[in-house]
Amino acid sequence: MDRDxxxxxxxxxxxxxxxxxxxxxxxxxxxxxxxALAGVLWLRHGTGSNATEVAAILTSAFTTIGTMTTAYFGIKSMSNTAVSLRQHEPKDPPTDPEEPATRPR
Structure with missing residues (x-):
């Protein structure tokens, strides 16, 4: 398989x-x-609408959605950055001409 x-x-x-x-x-x-929608509807039709419970359900649902989505895009952007940096690094690291080829033990 060639490079392309x-x-x-x-x-x-x-x-x-x-x-x-x-x-x-x-x-x-x-x-x-x-x-979250099912929970809100269940609360509304089953036990009566309690604004505090509905607010808690909606707040936790949207916090979870926001956190998960942000984490995905953050991890994806860091992965893309790592791939980009890896593609631009030199294949062979430069050698120091003053450093001996073999080190004493």
Whole structure:
């Protein structure tokens, strides 16, 4: 496999990982939203609407959604930065001409 095919394969894998990760976060956010909505509706129809309980459910749901989504994008951006830095580093580290090739033990 030559360099272009390897780069294309790595790009395809990275794109697939990004899409799958986003899909997982999106579906999790929808599940949290659905659970919060079900809880609010259950409280409203079952026991009467208590504003404090509804506010607690909505606050915790949106905090969880915000935290999870922010964490995903933060981790993804750091991963992209690491990949970018790794691609631009030299293949062989420079050697110090004054340092001996072998070190005494």
């Amino acid at each position: 095919q390897s780069h294309t394969a790595e790009t395809l894998v990275e794109r697939t990982r990004a899409r799958a990760g986003f899909l997982v976060v999106f579906c999790s956010d929808l599940a949290i939203f659905g659970a």
